[in-house]
Amino acid sequence: MGTGEKGTLYNGSSEIEFFLDSGAPDRASPTHAGLNARVEGPAAPRPGRAPQPLSPEFPPAPAQGACVQAVVKTTRGPGAEVRTVPDPVPKDDEVLVAVRASSVCGTDVHLWQWNEWAASRMKTIPLVLGHELSGEVVQVGKRVSSLAVGDHVSAETHIADGTCYQCRNGKMHICQNVQVLGVDRDGVFAEYTVLPAMNAWKNDPSLDHSIASIQEPLGNAVHSLVPEEGLADLTGANVLVTGCGPIGLLAITVARLLGAHAVYATEVNPLRAGLAKQMGADRVLNPVAEGPEVLRTLLSETGGNGVDVAVEMSGHPASLQLAFDALTSGGRVSLLGLYDREAALHFDEAIITKGARVYGIFGRRMFTTWFQVKALLARPELKEKMAAIITHRLPIRDLPKAMELLQSMQASKISLEPKW
Numbered sequence: 466m467g468t469g470e471k472g473t474l475y476n477g478s479s480e481i482e483f484f485l486d487s488g489a490p491d492r493a494s495p496t497h498a499g500l501n502a503r504v505e506g507p508a509a510p511r512p513g514r515a516p517q518p519l520s521p522e523f524p525p526a527p528a529q530g531a532c533v534q535a536v537v538k539t540t541r542g543p544g545a546e547v548r549t550v551p552d553p554v555p556k557d558d559e560v561l562v563a564v565r566a567s568s569v570c571g572t573d574v575h576l577w578q579w580n581e582w583a584a585s586r587m588k589t590i591p592l593v594l595g596h597e598l599s600g601e602v603v604q605v606g607k608r609v610s611s612l613a614v615g616d617h618v619s620a621e622t623h624i625a626d627g628t629c630y631q632c633r634n635g636k637m638h639i640c641q642n643v644q645v646l647g648v649d650r651d652g653v654f655a656e657y658t659v660l661p662a663m664n665a666w667k668n669d670p671s672l673d674h675s676i677a678s679i680q681e682p683l684g685n686a687v688h689s690l691v692p693e694e695g696l697a698d699l700t701g702a703n704v705l706v707t708g709c710g711p712i713g714l715l716a717i718t719v720a721r722l723l724g725a726h727a728v729y730a731t732e733v734n735p736l737r738a739g740l741a742k743q744m745g746a747d748r749v750l751n752p753v754a755e756g757p758e759v760l761r762t763l764l765s766e767t768g769g770n771g772v773d774v775a776v777e778m779s780g781h782p783a784s785l786q787l788a789f790d791a792l793t794s795g796g797r798v799s800l801l802g803l804y805d806r807e808a809a810l811h812f813d814e815a816i817i818t819k820g821a822r823v824y825g826i827f828g829r830r831m832f833t834t835w836f837q838v839k840a841l842l843a844r845p846e847l848k849e850k851m852a853a854i855i856t857h858r859l860p861i862r863d864l865p866k867a868m869e870l871l872q873s874m875q876a877s878k879i880s881l882e883p884k885w
């Protein structure tokens with residue numbers, strides 16, 4: 466989509482057409498002109514490639530050895546560029562995936578902005594950005610037997626070494642040498658991407674690509690609510706979700722599906738507060754507008770007891786405090802939100818004398834969380850709610866527009882279509 470062209474705003478139940486007046490450069494502009502920054506020569510021919518196209522609604526793949534389009538972080542600074550890169554070649558234990566949908570995550574926004582976290586975290590440049598994915602396998606490595614050409618897959622974005630202390634103890638998501646897709650190795654904002662077969666999660670082919678792409682943040686929400694075995698039943702529980710970004714919104718819905726008696730949410734952004742209601746929150750409280758009244762409300766609504774489960778999904782220190790203040794003694798808190806600074810807590814009151822259980826949540830349990838996600842996706846209402854958090858659908862070439870919308874908090878989840 467270029468300047469002045471039409472796009473679609475999806476509000477969960479209907480699509481509204483809108484016009485773009487700025488944003489991505491046109492295809493003919495210098496950033497799209499095939500600068501070939503990373504092209505050292507033609508990619509190796511790939512015998513065994515699938516006949517194309519696999520799905521007739523998508524264009525056929527370029528010839529073997531051609532270059533493909535990708536959004537590449539080319540410098541240690543803000544932004545990224547659409548470039549042509551060599552068509553990636555899967556190793557023996559990897560698969561090549563044609564990207565059918567991706568979506569923008571807060572992590573992508575940080576990398577785009579090039580904030581302090583991004584500058585210290587991102588080591589490899591140039592690098593293809595993006596990690597939320599739905600695609601089709603077009604080639605399998607020699608040693609891959611679990612997947613076949615034509616399979617629909619999403620990506621578990623934590624690529625583990627499989628051999629460290631954590632991996633050998635069944636905790637691959639916190640592997641000592643974890644590589645994150647689109648942060649440490651080439652990601653999915655591209656026509657094609659390569660995934661270790663281990664990280665390619667096979668989807669039901671009837672699952673809509675834009676929904677399938679959002680399984681990864683859905684997994685974050687499920688992991689937060691179900692941090693270990695035996696905690697998946699929330700029947701009768703009072704749950705607090707602080708922060709209603711896409712992950713908090715998904716957590717509200719999942720808490721409902723797991724049987725929560727009441728779900729309370731906090732959010733400061735009006736668009737997202739509205740979506741939190743739509744996701745099924747009983748009360749959505751605004752800590753900025755309501756101040757200390759928020760805690761009083763949470764306590765009075767729970768008969769003075771406080772909530773049984775709190776999931777902190779804002780990354781704001783005030784929410785961290787609220788999550789523990791509102792927790793009933795013996796309750797549990799899952800911390801997913803990332804703080805870009807030290808966050809203080811009075812440990813005696815917040816945790817020790819409350820007998821609180823605290824879980825640090827990183828990624829998804831591999832692959833228990835994915836099986837739980839799959840089971841939950843059998844519930845049609847979850848797919849409906851996931852569609853409702855997609856506020857915008859944009860061609861991937863409009864990523865600058867997507868970033869603008871997210872940075873100004875005018876969007877929730879933005880789904881990207883593979884249109885270059």
Ligand SMILES: NC(=O)c1ccc[n+]([C@@H]2O[C@H](COP(=O)([O-])OP(=O)(O)OC[C@H]3O[C@@H](n4cnc5c(N)ncnc54)[C@H](O)[C@@H]3O)[C@@H](O)[C@H]2O)c1
Pocket residue numbers: 570571572685707708709710711712713731732733734737752778779780781783784800801802803804826827828
């Ligand atoms: N631990 C992990 O594996 C992991 C994975 C992905 C994202 N994250 C982090 O989890 C958090 C949630 O992710 P997301 O993609 O939904 O992010 P997001 O930034 O879109 O959502 C955060 C939400 O919190 C709201 N908020 C800010 N201050 C608040 C306050 N005082 N009270 C209530 N709400 C407040 C914001 O308006 C926003 O809607 C972020 O901090 C993100 O960096 C962690």
Ligand SMILES: [Zn+2]
Pocket residue numbers: 570571572596597681682
């Ligand atoms: Zn993500």
Ligand SMILES: [Zn+2]
Pocket residue numbers: 625626627628629630631632633637639640641642643
């Ligand atoms: Zn490991």
